[in-house]
Structures are given as structure tokens and as C-alpha cells.
Amino acid sequence: MTATIEPEVGKARLRKEDARLITGRTRWTDNLSLPGMLHMAILRSPVAHAKIVSIDVSEARGRAGVVAVYTGADLAGEQGSMPCAWPITEDMKAPQHPPLAVDTVRFAGEAVAVVVARSAYAAADALEAIEVDYQDLPVVLDMEAALADGAALVHPDLGTNRNALWVFDSADAGTGGNVEDAIGSAEVVVTRRFRQQRLIPAFMEPRSVVVDPTGEQFVVWSSTQIPHIVRVMMAMTLGVPEHKLRVIAPDVGGGFGGKLQVIPEEMLTFLCARRLNKPVKYTESRSESLLSAHHGRDQIQDLTIAATREGKITGLRVDLMVDMGAYLGLVGPGVPLLGAFMYNAIYKIPAYRFACTNVFTNKTRTDTYRGAGRPEATFAIERMMDELAVELGMDPMELRRKNWITHEEFPYTTVAGLTYDSGNYEAATDRAVELFDYDGLRREQRERRDRGDIVQLGIGISTYTEMCGLAPSRVLGALSYAAGGWEHASIRMLPTGKVEVVTGTSPHGQGHETAWSQIIADRLGVPFEDVEVLHGDTQVSHKGMDTYGSRSLTVGGIAAVHAADKVIEKARKIAAHMLECDEGELDFAAGRFTVRGTQSGTSIQEVALAAFAAHNLPDGVEASLDSDATFDPENFSFPHGTHLCAAEVDTETGHVRLRSYVAVDDVGNVINPMIVDGQVHGGLAQGIAQALYEGATHDENGTLLTGTLADYLVPSAVDLPSFTLDRTVTPSTSNPLGVKGVGEAGTIASTPAVVNAIIDAVRHLGVADIEMPCTPHRVWSAISRGAPGNAPDAPGPGGGLGSIDSSLSRGNGRQGGAQ
Amino acid sequence: MTVVRVNVDGVNYEDDVEPRMLLVHYLRERLGKTGTVVGCDTSNCGSCTIHLDGHSVKSCSVLAVQADGHEVTTIEGLARDGRLHPVQRAFRDNHALQCGFCTPGMIMQSIDLLADNPDPDEQAVREGIEGNLCRCTGYQNIVRAVLDAARQMSPGAAPDRERQETVSPQASPVAGGGGQ
Numbered sequence: 001m002t003a004t005i006e007p008e009v010g011k012a013r014l015r016k017e018d019a020r021l022i023t024g025r026t027r028w029t030d031n032l033s034l035p036g037m038l039h040m041a042i043l044r045s046p047v048a049h050a051k052i053v054s055i056d057v058s059e060a061r062g063r064a065g066v067v068a069v070y071t072g073a074d075l076a077g078e079q080g081s082m083p084c085a086w087p088i089t090e091d092m093k094a095p096q097h098p099p100l101a102v103d104t105v106r107f108a109g110e111a112v113a114v115v116v117a118r119s120a121y122a123a124a125d126a127l128e129a130i131e132v133d134y135q136d137l138p139v140v141l142d143m144e145a146a147l148a149d150g151a152a153l154v155h156p157d158l159g160t161n162r163n164a165l166w167v168f169d170s171a172d173a174g175t176g177g178n179v180e181d182a183i184g185s186a187e188v189v190v191t192r193r194f195r196q197q198r199l200i201p202a203f204m205e206p207r208s209v210v211v212d213p214t215g216e217q218f219v220v221w222s223s224t225q226i227p228h229i230v231r232v233m234m235a236m237t238l239g240v241p242e243h244k245l246r247v248i249a250p251d252v253g254g255g256f257g258g259k260l261q262v263i264p265e266e267m268l269t270f271l272c273a274r275r276l277n278k279p280v281k282y283t284e285s286r287s288e289s290l291l292s293a294h295h296g297r298d299q300i301q302d303l304t305i306a307a308t309r310e311g312k313i314t315g316l317r318v319d320l321m322v323d324m325g326a327y328l329g330l331v332g333p334g335v336p337l338l339g340a341f342m343y344n345a346i347y348k349i350p351a352y353r354f355a356c357t358n359v360f361t362n363k364t365r366t367d368t369y370r371g372a373g374r375p376e377a378t379f380a381i382e383r384m385m386d387e388l389a390v391e392l393g394m395d396p397m398e399l400r401r402k403n404w405i406t407h408e409e410f411p412y413t414t415v416a417g418l419t420y421d422s423g424n425y426e427a428a429t430d431r432a433v434e435l436f437d438y439d440g441l442r443r444e445q446r447e448r449r450d451r452g453d454i455v456q457l458g459i460g461i462s463t464y465t466e467m468c469g470l471a472p473s474r475v476l477g478a479l480s481y482a483a484g485g486w487e488h489a490s491i492r493m494l495p496t497g498k499v500e501v502v503t504g505t506s507p508h509g510q511g512h513e514t515a516w517s518q519i520i521a522d523r524l525g526v527p528f529e530d531v532e533v534l535h536g537d538t539q540v541s542h543k544g545m546d547t548y549g550s551r552s553l554t555v556g557g558i559a560a561v562h563a564a565d566k567v568i569e570k571a572r573k574i575a576a577h578m579l580e581c582d583e584g585e586l587d588f589a590a591g592r593f594t595v596r597g598t599q600s601g602t603s604i605q606e607v608a609l610a611a612f613a614a615h616n617l618p619d620g621v622e623a624s625l626d627s628d629a630t631f632d633p634e635n636f637s638f639p640h641g642t643h644l645c646a647a648e649v650d651t652e653t654g655h656v657r658l659r660s661y662v663a664v665d666d667v668g669n670v671i672n673p674m675i676v677d678g679q680v681h682g683g684l685a686q687g688i689a690q691a692l693y694e695g696a697t698h699d700e701n702g703t704l705l706t707g708t709l710a711d712y713l714v715p716s717a718v719d720l721p722s723f724t725l726d727r728t729v730t731p732s733t734s735n736p737l738g739v740k741g742v743g744e745a746g747t748i749a750s751t752p753a754v755v756n757a758i759i760d761a762v763r764h765l766g767v768a769d770i771e772m773p774c775t776p777h778r779v780w781s782a783i784s785r786g787a788p789g790n791a792p793d794a795p796g797p798g799g800g801l802g803s804i805d806s807s808l809s810r811g812n813g814r815q816g817g818a819q
Numbered sequence: 820m821t822v823v824r825v826n827v828d829g830v831n832y833e834d835d836v837e838p839r840m841l842l843v844h845y846l847r848e849r850l851g852k853t854g855t856v857v858g859c860d861t862s863n864c865g866s867c868t869i870h871l872d873g874h875s876v877k878s879c880s881v882l883a884v885q886a887d888g889h890e891v892t893t894i895e896g897l898a899r900d901g902r903l904h905p906v907q908r909a910f911r912d913n914h915a916l917q918c919g920f921c922t923p924g925m926i927m928q929s930i931d932l933l934a935d936n937p938d939p940d941e942q943a944v945r946e947g948i949e950g951n952l953c954r955c956t957g958y959q960n961i962v963r964a965v966l967d968a969a970r971q972m973s974p975g976a977a978p979d980r981e982r983q984e985t986v987s988p989q990a991s992p993v994a995g996g997g998g999q
């Protein structure tokens with residue numbers, strides 16, 4: 001019993017989840033098949049804005065195997081309006097959003113009718129038999145045009161395309177000075193406009209919903225990140241009693257914020273199942289997913305930064321326009337607010353003002369996509385730091401060092417009013433610079449410039465932080481978010497000593513089953529293999545706020561720790577009784593209670609069995625060790641790090657090749673380094689994809705041009721480099737594990753590192769900006785023009801095939817560097 | 820309806836199918852082989868990759884009737900006698916999957932790649948899996964897993980390493996090389 005048990009936390013445990021996933025033993029929603037199950041297909045509008053004059057479903061209804069066809073008019077009395085849980089201002093304009101359009105469609109892809117049939121093939125076939133007569137209405141696509149006087153309105157009843165104006169001003173908040181004064185009196189002022197293109201989350205598993213109405217409760221399976229929120233929102237939207245709803249997120253194939261949504265398809269599947277008293281399944285096609293699942297980003301960012309000649313920042317003003325699309329998502333209006341507190345980033349900025357104007361257009365709605373507001377903020381400030389450095393004639397790293405919060409200054413309250421609990425930007429940067437060979441690459445850059453090399457080298461820096469671990473409920477309340485940010489966990493001690501950990505988080509690839517097992521194995525002193533982590537079913541995990549915003553570990557993991565501590569305290573009473581001593585004489589370590597100074601002891605498993613038998617419990621002690629905990633964090637967590645990117649730009653083709661990418665992240669204490677590295681890899685891939693490849697584009701009629709994975713360029717293995725990762729560890733002081741979130745950090749940090757590198761490679765050729773994605777065509781055009789901002793390219797599908805696949809580049813040996 | 824006779828994962832099947840039925844739908848809906856999944860409509864993502872007579876194909880781009888008289892292997896037929904295929908094992912050992920949705924197709928494609936080129940370098944692996952999309956991993960650990968599997972399967976590797984580990988949901992040792 002005295003054998004030292006090696007701690008689980010910190011170990012690169014292989015994942016418990018994988019045994020099923022690598023053998024095809026999976027439970028994706030679309031795998032489900034229930035007796036008598038029917039299949040739903042959705043007819044979607046081909047036009048972006050039109051009156052529905054008439055819909056003729058008679059032929060479709062007569063097709064063999066078709067059980068029912070419903071239009072918006074059929075369901076108008078019961079379908080409710082899709083919820084938005086984040087009314088960011090008191091006067092925010094919130095349109096009605098019926099799951100099935102009733103009389104008007106407002107984006108191409110909006111659902112206008114559903115067919116329910118015996119098979120998915122029969123349902124899809126019958127869609128073509130539905131006749132819809134559309135009367136075109138003027139289409140509004142551009143945000144500035146949408147805000148102009150006399151613009152056609154997406155929602156005439158709202159009287160404007162302006163959804164909301166939300167402002168943070170440090171002078172008003174008392175957290176800093178007046179930014180106009182700072183700009184007015186500044187020695188140096190730099191103003192830039194950046195465009196955050198529209199992105200599509202493009203999770204690999206298309207969304208799928210099954211609703212079974214045949215039991216006492218409706219059972220809803222959905223490929224969602226948020227089963228608990230879906231349950232509440234379905235109850236509120238459809239008026240179904242909440243206790244008659246059970247929502248299950250079975251295996252979920254990625255989300256990235258794209259499945260942080262309550263979707264019309266969930267409501268429609270439910271309504272069909274309820275009407276027909278049969279289980280109904282809906283699984284979207286990839287094209288439907290790209291068209292109608294919510295998009296992300298899509299902002300125009302106007303920034304002005306003020307500084308002294310010596311390079312001290314004196315003020316920052318940010319004005320955003322944010323494209324909401326035609327309707328509001330669950331948290332869509334609030335996405336820019338998640339960035340509002342991050343534009344000041346790691347820097348000491350004395351005056352700050354942020355204003356965002358949310359705008360309706362005739363496009364698919366936007367909402368959370370990995371990072372949600374923070375990648376946009378980080379991109380803008382890190383691009384501005386490079387622009388300011390150029391203006392000052394200063395090395396961009398030197399400028400950052402001059403302005404960042406030093407490690408002695410934590411905890412540090414920023415101009416945006418957040419208190420960063422911990423951090424060490426110097427340490428992360430020093431390590432990154434060392435791994436990257438910053439000086440060597442700068443030398444090579446100079447050499448290439450001097451000899452006029454066709455392939456120019458650029459170095460991109462991103463010294464980022466972010467706020468995650470959503471979130472302290474009181475902060476969410478202050479920002480008018482409709483719910484709290486707590487998380488719940490339960491621990492059940494089984495008679496045989498095995499442990500069930502029930503978490504309110506809802507993993508969809510993050511490896512919580514493994515990580516939570518490691519945490520609880522250490523806390524309770526039980527074997528890793530003896531811990532089972534249960535989640536994703538509101539009947540098993542009755543309380544939770546689900547998984548997004550890099551919150552699961554920092555909020556949900558801590559809830560599990562607190563629940564485990566309660567188990568130990570309950571067990572201590574029984575153990576003391578068993579060992580005939582006072583509770584105060586007991587030590588608990590490595591799963592054993594021992595009487596201090598003796599060999600006498602008992603294991604927590606033995607106590608669990610004793611509690612189960614309940615033959616001899618102390619008076620007043622219940623026969624259970626099971627415990628619950630709900631944890632509401634006091635603060636966000638603030639991961640940070642330094643990312644450095646070396647990009648080679650072929651000045652004749654505009655082709656970009658990422659030669660090296662170093663990411664040194666500080667995510668505090670690490671539960672499982674293998675999982676953390678995996679999260680960073682995937683995050684980097686998505687951030688790099690924004691910089692180089694991805695962009696959802698529409699034609700002038702509002703038709704999505706990137707409606708397949710042939711057009712929307714999710715990068716493949718040849719499009720990405722290998723990454724060099726390392727970590728510094730500055731534990732968070734806001735939670736007992738000292739952990740911070742990691743899920744979004746890579747995405748938040750990487751986009752500006754890549755774009756800064758590209759600009760740095762070609763700035764001497766007269767280029768000061770290139771719009772994302774930085775496709776070869778755009779890069780080449782920028783170089784050819786030799787000046788920024790002239791004649792922006794018309795966006796096109798496929799983004800100009802921006803691949804870093806070396807076979808596509810001019811492979812004549814001029815590109816230095818290793819593979 | 821057309822009759823299709825096909826051997827899938829070692830079992831013979833004979834079914835009437837609509838001529839237009841996609842092989843992936845036949846596998847999933849008629850045979851219950853839900854380990855193979857559908858990720859797109861355009862054969863871009865590769866999630867549905869299986870082996871047809873030992874070569875990888877995207878089963879969303881093959882009609883069930885085209886498999887008539889042929890042998891199909893899916894992700895569910897790889898482990899033999901309860902032992903994982905070395906590529907399956909390498910994916911787990913190298914944390915080459917997160918959500919796992921692309922994983923069946925990625926593993927099937929990787930096996931095909933290694934059959935063509937048993938000793939690929941990193942670039943060859945990247946090119947070999949170019950037709951399979953993963954949104955979670957950034958591919959780094961997938962590439963590492965395929966290179967690891969190539970080493971495990973190389974002629975010099977001890978034969979017992981080929982299929983040494985049982986398929987156990989409990990098996991969860993520590994990664995050999997979790998860090999970079």
C-alpha cells in the first residue's frame with residue numbers, strides 16, 4: 001500500500017475514446033435506425049430574398065413512399081421562432097425566425113418545405129416535385145450598402161438593417177482614458193481597415209437529428225455541442241414541457257462552434273415526429289451544411305492606433321461592422337463582444353474604445369466559429385502592431401516588448417476592465433525566438449532582399465492572449481447574455497469501487513473521457529481504468545452548459561474536482577467510523593484513508609462498498625458517497641503565447657509556402673500533453689486556413705459560390721506544414737488545477753502570424769496589406785500593383801486554389817529551406 | 820431492382836438494390852456497416868473510403884451494383900481475431916484522431932498508401948492522404964501515425980508486432996511520443 005502512485009495528471013495517456021473510433025464502433029446520429037423510422041428532407045430556397053407567392057406540394061404528396069409534406073404555412077401555428085440568447089443591447093433588433101419560412105425567404109438555403117418519406121431517397125426525390133413560386137425582392141449583401149440610407153431592408157418590419165450598436169469606452173467605464181484625446185495628441189497615428197472574411201466551420205460530420213416520439217418523453221438525438229441548451233431552447237421555442245424532452249448528443253464529429261447552435265432542422269424534425277407519431281431522421285448533405293449551417297467571422301474592422309515616437313502605445317480605437325446574415329443565431333450578436341475585451345491584447349494601452357455595428361444581410365446567419373470574436377481581435381491588433389512598427393521603423397518584436405505587460409505586473413487589470421491573473425510573455429517569446437532561429441531568418445531575409453531573390457522570405461509574429469473558459473456568470477449577466485456560465489459534475493461511487501464521473505460538458509473530439517479520468521483518478525486515488533466519464537445525454541447528465549469557448553476543463557473539469565472533494569469528505573466520515581478514530585486523525589492520499597501515525601487504513605473503494613452495504617454507518621450519515629458540484633468561475637482563463645511563422649513568397653506567382661511555424665503556448669498546467677498538442681495542431685490548421693485558403697463567397701444575387709468542399713477549401717495534408725510546438729507553464733491562479741483553456745488558442749494566434757509573414761516578405765515591394773485568404777492571385781496582384789488597397793479582387797469560389805503543395809509551386813529549386 | 824452479390828468484411832451478401840443506390844448507403848443502411856460514414860456529396864472528403872478488392876475507393880462514388888462480385892473491406896473488417904491492424908494501432912498511439920469522423924476513411928486510405936509505397940517520406944504521406952480531409956488534427960499526427968505504421972509493418976519489424984494487441988476498450992497505455 002505504500003507504493004507511490006505516479007500521478008495521472010501530466011501523463012500523455014492514450015485516449016479511451018479511440019478504441020471505438022478506430023474500429024468503426026461508433027454512434028453518430030445518422031447511424032441510428034429505429035423501428036418505423038421515417039426520413040425528412042428539406043426543400044431550400046434557391047434565391048436570397050423573395051416573397052413566397054405559392055407552394056404546390058400536391059404532386060410531392062402523391063409520390064410513393066411519401067408520408068407527409070409540410071410548408072411553413074402548415075406549421076405556422078406550432079413552429080415558434082428560433083431563439084437568440086444574446087440580446088446585446090436593450091434596443092437590439094431581433095427578427096422573427098420561423099424554422100420553416102412562411103411567406104418570405106431571406107437567404108439562399110432557407111428552408112421552405114419538408115418532405116417526410118419512408119426512405120431518405122424517396123424524401124429527396126419528392127423535393128423536386130414541389131413547386132414554389134417566388135417573387136424576387138431586392139438583395140442586400142454588402143454591409144456598408146445595407147447601412148446606407150434607402151437600402152433595401154432584410155426585415156422591413158424592423159425598419160433598419162442595423163441589428164445593434166454596442167460600445168465599450170474606457171473613459172466611460174473608468175478603466176482608462178479618452179481615446180479621442182489620445183489620438184488627437186499622438187505623435188504617431190496609424191489607421192487601417194481589415195476584412196475578416198466569412199468562414200464556414202465545416203465540421204466533418206454533417207448535422208443530423210433523430211426524434212423519437214414513441215416514449216413518454218420525446219427523445220432527440222442531435223449532432224450538437226450543446227444538448228443541454230438544445231433541450232431548454234426546444235422547450236422554450238416549441239412550448240414542449242422541458243421534462244418531456246430528453247436530448248442526446250451521441251458521438252459528435254467535430255463542431256468548432258458550428259454546432260453551438262439551436263437549429264431549424266431540430267425543430268422541424270421534432271414537429272414532423274410529433275405530428276406523425278413516428279421516429280423521424282434528418283441528415284443534411286454537405287452542400288446543405290455549407291449553405292445553411294451558420295457561418296463565422298465576416299467583419300470589417302477599422303482600427304486607429306496612437307503611439308509615441310518611441311513606440312509606446314497611447315490609444316486604440318476599434319470600429320467594427322459585423323455581418324449577422326439574415327437572422328440571429330443563438331449567440332451571434334454577442335460574438336464580436338467576445339473580442340471586444342481582447343483588442344488591447346497583451347499590451348498596456350491607456351485609452352481604448354470599441355464599437356461594433358451588427359448588420360443584417362441576405363446571407364446565412366453568422367455565429368460562433370472557433371475563437372468567436374477573439375481571432376478577429378487578435379488578427380487586427382497583431383496586424384496593427386506590425387503596421388505601427390513599420391511606421392516607427394522599429395523591429396516588430398521590439399515594439400511588442402516595449403508595450404506588453406511584464407511578468408512582474410500580474411495580476412493586471414487591462415484597459416478593457418479584465419484582470420489577467422497570470423502570464424509570462426517574455427518566457428514564451430524567448431523560447432519561441434530560440435526555436436525559430438529568429439535572428440538567422442532575419443539574416444536570410446535581408447540576403448534575399450539584397451540579391452532580389454524571386455522567392456522572398458517573411459517573418460510573422462503573433463504574441464497573443466485570449467479570454468476563455470466561458471464564463472463567470474456575473475460577467476455574462478453584465479453583457480446581457482441570457483444564461484450563466486457555470487458547469488456541473490456528479491461523481492457516483494459504485495459498490496465495486498468503480499467510479500462514474502458525470503459531466504455537463506459535451507465533448508465532440510476533445511478527449512474529455514480521457515482527461516477527466518486522469519483528473520479524477522488522481523483526486524480519488526483510483527486507477528485510471530476504473531473511471532468512466534458519462535456525458536451528452538440530458539437523462540444521464542441532467543445539468544450542464546456544454547462545450548464551447550475553451551470552457552470544458554477550466555469550468556467543467558473544476559466542477560468534477562469539487563465533486564470528487566465532496567466524495568472524499570463523505571467517505572472520511574464513514575472511514576473514521578470503520579477505523580474507529582476521529583475524522584481529524586485521518587489522512588487521505590493515493591486512494592487510502594490512514595490513521596495518522598499508524599498502519600491502520602482503508603481504501604476509498606472499501607468505503608464505497610461499506611456505504612453500499614450500509615450495515616454499519618455512523619448515525620446521521622447517508623448510505624451514499626455520490627456527490628454533485630456546480631462550479632462558477634470567478635474569472636476567465638487567459639492562455640497566451642508567441643507564434644512565429646516563416647513564409648516564402650514567390651514574387652512571380654504569388655505562391656506562399658509556410659517554411660516553418662513555431663508555436664509556444666502557455667496554457668497553464670497540462671492534464672494530458674498529447675491531447676493539448678493535438679488541440680494546438682488543429683487550431684493552427686484552422687487559423688492558417690483562414691489566412692491562406694478559406695472564404696465563403698456569394699455572387700451578386702446572394703448565391704453561395706462555395707457550396708461544396710471542392711469550392712470551399714478546407715486544407716488537406718499537403719496544404720499545411722509540420723508545426724514546432726513547445727510550452728511554457730504559468731499556472732492560472734483562478735482555479736485549483738492551475739489550468740487554462742486550449743481549444744481555441746491555436747486558431748486565435750495563427751492567422752495574424754501567417755499574414756504578417758506574407759506582408760513582411762513583400763512589404764519592400766510596396767505591399768502593406770493583402771486581404772484574406774491570401775491566395776496566389778491576391779498575393780501576385782498585390783505585388784504587381786506595388787501598392788495596397790487598389791482594385792480589390794472580386795472574390796471567387798475556391799479562393800484561387802491557394803495551396804502550399806510544393807508540386808504546385810515553381811519547383812525549380814529556387815525555394816530554399818527544408819521540407 | 821438489381822441483385823448484388825458482394826463479400827463484405829468476410830461475409831457473403833446477396834441483396835436486391837435500386838440500381839442508383841450508392842455503395843456507402845448499401846453498406847450503412849442495408850448491412851449496418853455504420854463504421855463507414857458520409858462526409859460530403861462530392862467525393863472531396865474521403866470519409867467514406869473503403870477497400871474494393873484491396874484498393875481504396877470512396878464508397879460515395881461507387882454504386883452498390885458496381886461492387887457486384889467483388890470483395891469489400893471496411894474499417895469494421897480490419898481487426899482480425901480481435902487484433903488491431905497496425906495502422907489502426909498507430910492512429911491511436913500517435914493521437915491521430917480527435918472527433919474520429921474522418922478516421923475510418925483516413926485509416927483505409929493510409930493502408931492503401933502503404934501498400935503502394937511501404938516506405939514513404941513525410942511528403943509522400945501528405946500527398947497520399949490528400950483526398951481525405953480532417954478538420955481536427957491539422958494532419959500532423961496522422962502523418963506521424965502513417966510513418967509509424969510503415970515502420971511497424973516494414974519487413975524488418977518483428978512479426979509479432981504486426982498484430983499484437985487485442986481490441987480492448989480498456990487498453991490505454993501512455994503515448995510513446997506525445998510531445999513534438
